[in-house]
Amino acid sequence: MVGNMPLQKDTVQPIVPLGVLVEHCGYAVRWEGTSFELTDPGGRVLDTRLEGGCPTVEEELGLELIQEIEKEMIRQKARLNILRGDELAVDHEDLVGKEMVEFLKRLKEVFPSTPEEVLERIPAKSGWKGETLPWNRRIRRRLRCAREIVIHLFSGEDPVFWEKELAAPGREVLCLDLAIHKDQDLRRDAVMAYLQYLCQLGTVVAILGGPPCRSVSRLRHTQPGPPPLRSRFGVERFGFDHLEPWLQRRVDEDTNLWMRQLFLYMLAQGASERQVAFVKESPQDPETYAPTLDGQAPVPSFWAFEEWDQFKQVYNMKEVSFDQGPMGHERRKPTTLGTNVVWLEELQGMRGPGRSAGSHGAGVEERITASRSWVSWAPGLKRALVVALRSWIGDPRLQKMSLAEWKAHLQNDHLPFRKECQTCLRSAGKGRYHRKIVSREALSLSIDLAGPFVKGIDQGAADKQAQAKYFLAGTFTVPVTKEGRSVMRGEPEVEDAEASAEAIQQEGEEKGVEGESQEEPPKDDEEEWLKKIEEEEGFEIRHLTLLEPLENRRATNLVQAVARMTTKLKYLGLPVRRLHSDRAGELTSTQLRRWCEERGIYRTYTDGDGWKSNGRVESEIAVLKRGIKTLLDSVRVSS
Numbered sequence: 001m002v003g004n005m006p007l008q009k010d011t012v013q014p015i016v017p018l019g020v021l022v023e024h025c026g027y028a029v030r031w032e033g034t035s036f037e038l039t040d041p042g043g044r045v046l047d048t049r050l051e052g053g054c055p056t057v058e059e060e061l062g063l064e065l066i067q068e069i070e071k072e073m074i075r076q077k078a079r080l081n082i083l084r085g086d087e088l089a090v091d092h093e094d095l096v097g098k099e100m101v102e103f104l105k106r107l108k109e110v111f112p113s114t115p116e117e118v119l120e121r122i123p124a125k126s127g128w129k130g131e132t133l134p135w136n137r138r139i140r141r142r143l144r145c146a147r148e149i150v151i152h153l154f155s156g157e158d159p160v161f162w163e164k165e166l167a168a169p170g171r172e173v174l175c176l177d178l179a180i181h182k183d184q185d186l187r188r189d190a191v192m193a194y195l196q197y198l199c200q201l202g203t204v205v206a207i208l209g210g211p212p213c214r215s216v217s218r219l220r221h222t223q224p225g226p227p228p229l230r231s232r233f234g235v236e237r238f239g240f241d242h243l244e245p246w247l248q249r250r251v252d253e254d255t256n257l258w259m260r261q262l263f264l265y266m267l268a269q270g271a272s273e274r275q276v277a278f279v280k281e282s283p284q285d286p287e288t289y290a291p292t293l294d295g296q297a298p299v300p301s302f303w304a305f306e307e308w309d310q311f312k313q314v315y316n317m318k319e320v321s322f323d324q325g326p327m328g329h330e331r332r333k334p335t336t337l338g339t340n341v342v343w344l345e346e347l348q349g350m351r352g353p354g355r356s357a358g359s360h361g362a363g364v365e366e367r368i369t370a371s372r373s374w375v376s377w378a379p380g381l382k383r384a385l386v387v388a389l390r391s392w393i394g395d396p397r398l399q400k401m402s403l404a405e406w407k408a409h410l411q412n413d414h415l416p417f418r419k420e421c422q423t424c425l426r427s428a429g430k431g432r433y434h435r436k437i438v439s440r441e442a443l444s445l446s447i448d449l450a451g452p453f454v455k456g457i458d459q460g461a462a463d464k465q466a467q468a469k470y471f472l473a474g475t476f477t478v479p480v481t482k483e484g485r486s487v488m489r490g491e492p493e494v495e496d497a498e499a500s501a502e503a504i505q506q507e508g509e510e511k512g513v514e515g516e517s518q519e520e521p522p523k524d525d526e527e528e529w530l531k532k533i534e535e536e537e538g539f540e541i542r543h544l545t546l547l548e549p550l551e552n553r554r555a556t557n558l559v560q561a562v563a564r565m566t567t568k569l570k571y572l573g574l575p576v577r578r579l580h581s582d583r584a585g586e587l588t589s590t591q592l593r594r595w596c597e598e599r600g601i602y603r604t605y606t607d608g609d610g611w612k613s614n615g616r617v618e619s620e621i622a623v624l625k626r627g628i629k630t631l632l633d634s635v636r637v638s639s
Helices: 018-024 059-084 090-096 098-110 137-145 160-166 189-199 245-271 306-315 342-347 364-373 379-393 403-411 422-427 497-511 526-537 555-571 590-598 611-634
Strands: 004-006 015-017 028-032 035-039 049-051 054-056 148-153 171-176 204-209 277-283 318-323 334-339 444-450 470-481 539-550 578-581 602-605
Touching: 015 018, 015 059, 018 028, 018 059, 059 090, 059 098, 098 245, 098 306, 137 171, 148 160, 148 189, 148 245, 148 379, 160 171, 160 379, 171 189, 189 204, 189 245, 204 245, 204 379, 245 277, 245 306, 277 379, 318 342, 334 342, 342 379, 403 526, 444 555, 444 611, 470 555, 470 611, 539 555, 539 611, 555 590, 590 602
Parallel strands: 004 054, 148 171, 148 204, 204 277, 444 578, 578 602
Antiparallel strands: 004 015, 028 035, 049 054, 277 334, 318 334, 444 470, 470 539
16 A cells, blocks of 8 residues: 555644565555555554545654654664674664664575565564554463463464364464464564564474465466566566565565465574474475476576575475375365474375366466465375474474483482373372372272162171162272283381481491492492383273262261271272262262361362263262173073
């Protein structure tokens, strides 16, 4: 948008250059018929009006805009001087900011052959404010507190798929696309500034996306049709000299979106202690599968630009080319991924047609419409990306300790507690700790009531005539070795203090007096470490089922039944450290709570309506009922 905007109510109206506001200051204009809207970089709509078909603003606002333009022109000149290596005046450096200086120097270091005017537009020129972003405070807080962040640029209109497949406890997925929200526009400096902030946190683990390729589309070289906008080589890869301003602006926008994805990865990798996953999707270079004829200008491609070659060398990227047709796409769609995720290399060379055959269409409009409908990724490609990224990032719930982590854990006397370690798990059952059990998977007794049933005689009771109408079911989780033996050992014997002191003295005498040569410490033998680790990992969690018949649901009878269960477990050398149940009245009684407190048993409950939180014993009750019914049916007794 190039034009001028006079100020209101003045004999001589100063003119605000609207084109400069849009191109250099980050303002956005929407002009439809008699409706005009001017939005600042922060997303605030300014007070404007149309008079005689010309947009106008109040004098005070207009003077502020003119002053902002003057400052921006000074900042732009300073940024270009930084990229050219020229010295800056002190006041100019303060005006630009130290962070911007570092950004521009890094961009020039990675892309030395890129024109300064292109690099200057990549970083956000202004900061971000929460009220100007398309994400509310709750989402921003989740992203700030996350241990891992996956950023998916140009994700399409359905972010649910990516959030469902890639999100995990402690990991957030941020999808960005205009189809999701009109303000999720990477061209906006406020959005770019916020993404820069996230990348500098050091928690971004993956950046993926497929930026727009409309300015390098192969269809532009099929006439009649839209005109070509770029060259394949040289400075004109950023737009032909003869382009109209609105076409050049489109080229600049596509270039900026493409380069901003690369820049965000540079920030994320620079702030992270691990290698960040990167995936950039774009149509395959047409010259690699359908070369142009002699005498014709070669088709441009982002993959042929110097910027990609330089980025690929610095960050060890690879190109993976294949067709999306065999993955479920409508067309063949030759595609290339620029990535460092090794699992995606399995797609290299996959070729085949799509679900539908035929040409792009005879007319220009048909070809353009068809091309837009084929932008979405094939279902198979999306699934391949999910599998590869999961393997790259890993699931924090399933990650095991490495050899170095095991060494540190054993050398630190099993601190902190690790549920992968048998010794840690076994020691959790010794004595009464003044804290609740750390491992919820073991030494936990889950209980629930079943009934009422037809009254019967409890043959296991002391009173042979005792009636039973209910039963209390319990499942106890116990750690066992791979051979099925419990890892819970008896309490260690307490040594006599004098005998212990005497043993220590004898040991000192055997080592000799101070000053004599001592044996060298044993070497760090990896086989010994692996053997120790195998001993610690050699266990699994199994369930032990208990059942106690009850005459009624009274709390007194229930406490007695729980006591009989814990007594049986204690006899087997299995201490109960946690008692879990739903919130039925008899299970939340004061009697049962006090009984647990006196015995150092930690008491937990399900949510009010969350019966699935006690699913272990619920499923066991179903098994018990089915077994009882089977026995009754086998002897022809009605249940």
